Amino acid sequence: MNWLYPVTIVLYSLSVLGYFIDFLQHNRKVNRMAFWLLSIVWVLQTVFFVIRALELERLPLLTPFEGLFFYAWLVVTLSLAINWYFRVDFLVFFTNLIGFSMMAFSLFTPDGDIPEALSALLASELLIIHISMILLSYVAFTLSFACQIMYVIQHQMLKRKIWGKRLLRFGALSKLDSLSFIAISIAWPLLLIGLILGFIWAYHKFAFVPLYDAKVISSLLVLGVYSVYLYQRVVKYVRGYNMALLGIAGFLILLINYILSGQYSNFHIWY
Known part of the structure; x- marks a missing residue:
């Protein structure tokens, strides 16, 4: 599961990028791609949430990391609902700017349930994404x-x-x-x-x-x-x-x- 979080962040950033392009150019094809990328992000977030809940045998909502992650998951869920039922694309874009920032920041918030080795791995993964x-x-x-x-x-x-x-x-x-x-x-x-x-x-x-x-x-x-x-x-x-x-x-x-x-x-x- 170590790879799941960095991959989710990369896909999330690509989705936000797609919505930004659509914001500037009214590109419906890019908008649809961004929507499906966001849908994949939601699936990966949900898988991560369920696996963590099974491992900890509790709802993962207690630590700062878990709180920020759950907040980002809610933002993505709400965004998908808005995009699916109301087609308010710009609202989806601005909302997910915040959601992406929160999810990225959650990598380095205190979390007693995450081993030290995993924390170091996530840090190195984020640096690679930053440089890329x-x-x-x-x-x-x-x-x-x-x-x-x-x-x-x-x-x-x-x-x-x-x-x-x-x-x-x-x-x-x-x-x-x-x-x-x-x-x-x-x-x-x-x-x-x-x-x-x-x-x-x-x-x-x-x-x-x-x-x-x-x-x-x-x-x-x-x-x-x-x-x-x-x-x-x-x-x-x-x-x-x-x-x-x-x-x-x-x-x-x-x-x-x-x-x-x-x-x-x-x-x-x-x-």
Whole structure:
């Protein structure tokens, strides 16, 4: 059963990511995938709850860990009911942001029934998930950066009336803009989830959250810049050249975050 909890958290994070994409793009296919992932999460949570109850020969509701887990299970149960009967998707998304945070945090709350070896295993699993989420977000941000660079180059070529086959090979500006937005829509929540899991792991390991760490500060700055991008795109309906420049600026900060800030961090050595 040691693998069940980390797998559940990974699937839960993917479900939240799907609802976030649907929130931005009204993508019904992704919404359905997120719903089925959330359903699988509920099944795994229920299995974990039943197995634990049988092992302890009591309802697992007494320790802080069990309380937070049960709270997250209730959130998922309520979300499935809302999604099934009322189809209020955005409510499901915002609700599960909280549910996911609570379930992740429950890994490191006091629980006298969990052996020390299992606690250490869960900690290492969470660190792996944290690193994976961060690196996946970096890959998606890289894709958006490539699209934005192509957008800027093509925009300048059109402005200067430089025609030819090379211009055609860049693809439509609207397509580059849309692909960049999709990549950032995936990368931003991955980075946010990775940071949250990193905070939880650091608090468990060192009994404090390193908010003044260089890597943490630069990561929050990256998150802030891309938050402005998403706000301008989704709320203000801003498109075009200036948005591409904003995305490029965000990626340059990300490069500084990736390459330089780790040298001044006490917690991050290589990423």
